[in-house]
Amino acid sequence: MNPDREKTVGMALEGVRVLDFTHVQSGPACTQFLAWFGADVIKVERPGTGDITRGQLRDIADVDSLYFTMLNHNKRSITLDTKNPAGKTVLEELVQCCDVLVENFAPGVLERMGLTWERLQALNPRLIAASIKGFGPGPYEHAKVYENVAQCAGGSASTTGFDDGPPVVTGAQIGDSGSGLHLALGIVAALHQRTSTGRGQKVTVAMQDSVLNLCRVKLRDQQRLAHGPLEEYPQYPNGVFGSSVPRAGNASGGGQPGAILRCENWETDPNAYVYFIAQAPVWDRICAVINREEWIAHPDYATPEARLPRLGSIFDTIEQWTMTRSKFEVMDVLNAYDIPGGPILSMEELAAEPSLRATGTIVEVEHPARGRHLSVGNPIKLSDSPTVVVASPLLGEHTEQILRDVLHFDRDRIAEVRSSGALGRAAELPPGPLHAASSSVETRSSSRRVR
Ligand SMILES: CC(C)(COP(=O)(O)OP(=O)(O)OC[C@H]1O[C@@H](n2cnc3c(N)ncnc32)[C@H](O)[C@@H]1OP(=O)(O)O)[C@@H](O)C(=O)NCCC(=O)NCCS
Numbered sequence: 001m002n003p004d005r006e007k008t009v010g011m012a013l014e015g016v017r018v019l020d021f022t023h024v025q026s027g028p029a030c031t032q033f034l035a036w037f038g039a040d041v042i043k044v045e046r047p048g049t050g051d052i053t054r055g056q057l058r059d060i061a062d063v064d065s066l067y068f069t070m071l072n073h074n075k076r077s078i079t080l081d082t083k084n085p086a087g088k089t090v091l092e093e094l095v096q097c098c099d100v101l102v103e104n105f106a107p108g109v110l111e112r113m114g115l116t117w118e119r120l121q122a123l124n125p126r127l128i129a130a131s132i133k134g135f136g137p138g139p140y141e142h143a144k145v146y147e148n149v150a151q152c153a154g155g156s157a158s159t160t161g162f163d164d165g166p167p168v169v170t171g172a173q174i175g176d177s178g179s180g181l182h183l184a185l186g187i188v189a190a191l192h193q194r195t196s197t198g199r200g201q202k203v204t205v206a207m208q209d210s211v212l213n214l215c216r217v218k219l220r221d222q223q224r225l226a227h228g229p230l231e232e233y234p235q236y237p238n239g240v241f242g243s244s245v246p247r248a249g250n251a252s253g254g255g256q257p258g259a260i261l262r263c264e265n266w267e268t269d270p271n272a273y274v275y276f277i278a279q280a281p282v283w284d285r286i287c288a289v290i291n292r293e294e295w296i297a298h299p300d301y302a303t304p305e306a307r308l309p310r311l312g313s314i315f316d317t318i319e320q321w322t323m324t325r326s327k328f329e330v331m332d333v334l335n336a337y338d339i340p341g342g343p344i345l346s347m348e349e350l351a352a353e354p355s356l357r358a359t360g361t362i363v364e365v366e367h368p369a370r371g372r373h374l375s376v377g378n379p380i381k382l383s384d385s386p387t388v389v390v391a392s393p394l395l396g397e398h399t400e401q402i403l404r405d406v407l408h409f410d411r412d413r414i415a416e417v418r419s420s421g422a423l424g425r426a427a428e429l430p431p432g433p434l435h436a437a438s439s440s441v442e443t444r445s446s447s448r449r450v451r
Contacts, residue, residue, distance in 0.1 A: 008038035008039075008040065010038075010384075010385070011037060011038025011385045012037040012038055012382055012384070012385035013034060013037040013038040013039040013188075013385075014038045016034070016038075016039040016040070016099050016100065016191065017039065017040045017042070017097065017098045017099050017100075017406075018031055018034050018035075018039050018040065018041045018042065018098060018099065018100045018101075018102060019042055019044065019094050019095060019098040019100065019101045019102070020041045020042055020043040020044065020075060020102055021044050021101060021102065021103040021105070021110075022043070022051075022102050022103060022104050022132075023051045023052060023053070023104065023105075024051070024052065024053055024104070024146075024176070025053070025067075025071060025147070025173060025176035025177060025180070026104050026132045026175070026176040026177070026179045026180045026183075026207065027102055027103060027104030027132055027180060027183075028051070028053075028071040028072055028180070029071055029173075029176060029177040029179075029180030029181065030102055030130070030132070030179075030180035030181070030183040030184045030187070031043070031075065031102050031180075032071055032072065032073055032074065032075070032180075033180070033181065033184040033378070033380070034100070034102075034184060034187065035073065035074035035075050036073070036074055036378040036380075036387045036389070037382070037385055037387075038385060039100075040076070041074065041075040041076065042075070042076050042077075042078055042094065042098070042398075042402055042406070043072065043075045043076065043077045043078070043393065044078055044080050044082070044091065044094070045077055045078070045079050045080070045395060045396065046079070046080075046081065046082075047079040047080070047081050047396065047422075047423060047424020047425070048079075048424055048425075050077070050079065050395040050396070051068060051072070053065060053067040053068045053071070054068045054395060056068075060370055063369045063370045064367075064369065064370070064392065064394070064395075066373060068392060069365075069367055069370070069373060069375070069391065069392040070373075070375045070376065070392075071392075072392035072393065073365065073375065073389050073390055073391065073392055074388075074389065074390045075392065075393055076393055076397070076398035076401070076402060077393035077394065077395055077396055077397050077398055077399070078396065078398055078399045078402045078403075079395060079396035079399050079423055079424045080399075080422060080423065081421065081422045081423075081424065082113055083113075084420060084421055084422040085420075086416075086417050086420035086421075086422040087417075087420070087422030087423070088113070088114065090403070090407070090417060090422065091113075091115075092123055093407050094402075094406070094407065095115070095120060095123045095124055095127060096123050096124050097406060097407065098124070098127065099126065099127070099128060099191065100127070100128045100129075100130060100187055100191070101115075101120065101127055101128070101129045101130065102130045102131075102183070102187070103129075103130075103131055103132075104131065104132040104133075106144045107133055107134075107141060107142050107143075107144075108142070110131070117129060117202060121200070124200070125199060125200060126194060126198065126199065126200045127200040128187055128190045128191060128194065128200045128201060128202075128203060129200065129201075129202050129203070130183055130186065130187050130190075130202075130203040130204075130205075131183075131202070131203070131204050131205070132179050132180070132183055132204075132205050132206075132207065133145070133204065133205075133206055133207070134149065134150060134153075134206065134207050134208065135153070135206050135207070135208050136204070136206040136208070136209060140153070140208075145175075145207055145208075146175075146176075147169075147173055147175040147176045148169045148175070149175070149207075150174075150175030150176070150179070150207035150208055150210070150211050151169045151170065151174060151175050151211055152167065152169070153207075153208045153211070154174075154175065154207070154208045154209070154210070154211025154212045154214075154215060155211065155212050155215040155218055155219070156169070156170060156174060156175075156211050156214070156215050157169050158244070158245075158247070159215060159218045159245050159246075159247060159248070160247060161247045161249070162247055162249045163234065163235060163239065163246055163247050163248075163249065165247070167247070168247075174210070174211055174214050175207045175210065175211050176207070178207075178210045178211065178214055179205050179206075179207045179210040181210075182205045182209075182210045182213070183203065183205045186203035186204075186205060187203055189203075190203050217253050217254075218245050218253075221245045222244060222245050225241065225243075225244075225245060229241050230245075230246075231308050232251060232252070232253075232255060232257060232308070233246060233248050233251055234248060234249050234251050234311075234312070236308065236309070237308075237309045250275075252277060256277050256278070256279050256280070256340070257277070257278045257304075257307070257308075257311050257315075258275060258276060258277040258278065259275070259276055259311075259315040259318075259319075260273050260274070260275055260276075260344065261273060261274055261275075261276050261315060261318060261319040261322045261323075262319055262322065262323050263322050263323060263325060263326055263327040263330055264323060264324065264325055264326050264327075264329075265326070266323065270346075271327075271344045271345070271346040271349070272326070272327055272344075273327060273343075273344040274322055274327045274330045274331065274334075274341055274342065274343055274344065275341055275342045275343075275344065276315070276318055276322065276330075276334075276339075276341045277339070277340040277341055278307070278311070278314065278315070278318070279339065279340050280304045282337065282338060282339050282340075283295075283296070283301075283302075283307075284296045285337040285338070285339055286318070286337075286339055287301075288337075289321065289333055289334075289337055289339070290317060290318055290320075290321040291321070292317065301314070327343040327344065328343060330343075331343050350362065351374055359381070360377040360378065360381075360386075360387065360389070361376065361377055361378075361379055362374060362375075362376060362377065363375050363376075363377040363389045365389055365390070365391050366391060367391040367392070368391065368394065369394070375389060377389045396423070396424060396425075399423055400414060403417065
C-alpha cells in the first residue's frame with residue numbers, strides 16, 4: 001500500500017486523488033474541502049513563487065502568509081514548471097494517475113498548456129476536470145475575476161447596503177469560497193456518477209452563478225415586486241420602490257421582521273449590537289420582555305400585518321430595552337423566552353469562543369515556519385469521517401515524495417527531471433517555528449505532516 005494513503009483510511013474520500021492546479025482562494029477553498037474529507041490533494045505550483053498568495057499580506061517576513069496557510073491545509077505540494085517540456089510531461093503523467101483535476105486559472109490558460117478537454121480525456125477518460133471561472137458563456141466569459149467583481153456581478157452588491165448609500169460588498173467571501181464550495185459539491189456528484197458510468201466529466205462553476213445562487217431570495221423579491229411593494233423592506237410604507245430590488249439595510253430577508261439594535265456600551269464598542277427578530281409566534285413574549293403587554297391585543301400591534309407599517313417605531317421601542325443590557329445579557333433573555341436573535345460577534349470574540357474550539361470549527365494548527373496559528377476548520381461535520389486539520393505544505397515540500405510514490409519515478413528519472421529545471425530548487429524545511437503563538441485555549445492541532 002502507498003504509505004501516503006494510510007492516514008486517510010476510513011475517511012469519506014479515501015482513495016480519491018486530486019491534481020490541485022488551483023491558486024488564490026476559490027480553487028484552494030474547493031480542494032481544501034476535498035482534502036479534509038480524506039482525498040490525497042497534490043497541489044502543483046510554479047517553482048520559486050508557488051501560489052501567489054504565499055507571499056501576499058504577509059504578517060511575518062519570509063513565512064507563508066496566513067492567506068495561504070488558511071486555505072491549503074491537508075495538501076501536498078509539488079513544484080513543477082509546466083511551461084518546461086519535461087515539466088509538462090510530468091503534469092500529464094499526474095493527470096493519468098489522478099481522479100480529479102481542479103483548476104481556477106483565467107479563461108484559456110489550461111488550453112494554452114495543451115490541456116484541452118479532448119487531451120485530458122485521451123490521457124485519462126475517468127478524469128473529472130473541474131474548473132472555476134468568473135463567468136459562464138456570455139459577454140464576459142473571457143474576463144479575469146476576483147471576489148468583489150463576482151459579488152457585484154452576481155447580484156449581491158446591488159442588494160446589500162442601505163437605501164440611501166452605494167452598493168456594498170460583504171465580508172463573507174461568497175464569490176471565492178462560495179464558488180469553491182459549489183465546485184466541491186459538483187466534484188463529489190461527478191465522482192458518484194462515475195461509479196456507474198465509468199466515465200469522467202467536466203464540472204464547471206462560474207463565480208457569478210454561485211453568487212446569484214446565494215442571492216436566490218433577491219431574485220424571488222424581484223418577481224414579487226411586480227405585484228406590489230415589498231412590505232418587509234424598510235422602504236415600506238413611506239419609501240419609494242423602483243423597478244429592481246432595493247437595498248434592505250439590515251432588514252430580515254425571511255419574512256420575519258428583524259433589525260440590528262444597539263446594546264449597552266454601543267457608544268464605545270463597535271460590536272455592541274444584537275440582531276433581534278420580531279417573530280410572529282412569540283410576539284406576546286416579546287411584548288412581555290420589553291414591558292409592553294398592552295401591545296399584545298392592541299389592533300395596531302396584534303397581527304404581523306398591523307405591525308408592518310410600524311416596524312420602525314416598534315424596533316425603536318425594543319431598542320430602548322436592549323440598550324439597557326449587554327448583547328450577551330440580551331441573548332440570555334431571548335433564549336429563555338425562545339425569541340430568535342443573535343449577538344453581533346467580532347472576529348476577536350469568535351477566535352476566543354470555546355464552543356467553536358470544541359467542535360473544531362476554530363482550530364490551532366502547528367506550522368513548521370510560523371509556529372501555531374488559528375484557522376477555520378472543517379465546518380461540515382461527518383460522524384464517520386472526522387477532520388484533522390494539518391498545516392499547509394511548504395512550497396515543493398513533497399516534490400520528490402510525489403515523483404517517487406505516486407509516479408514511481410526511480411532515482412535516475414528524478415535526477416533527469418530535476419536537471420531539466422522543471423522542478424526548481426529542492427525544498428528545504430525551515431529549522432523550526434520562527435514565531436510560536438501562545439494561547440490559553442486548549443490546542444486542537446495535529447502533528448506535522450499530512451498523511
Ligand atoms: C484569479 C485570476 C484573476 C488570476 O489571474 P493571473 O494572476 O493573471 O493568473 P492566470 O490564471 O491568468 O494565469 C497564470 C499564468 O501562470 C502560468 N502558470 C500557472 N502555473 C504554472 C506552473 N506551475 N508553471 C508554469 N506556468 C504556470 C499559466 O500557464 C498562466 O500563463 P499564461 O497566461 O502565459 O498562459 C485568474 O486566474 C482568474 O480569473 N481565474 C478564474 C476566476 C477565479 O478563480 N477567480 C478567483 C480567484 S480567488
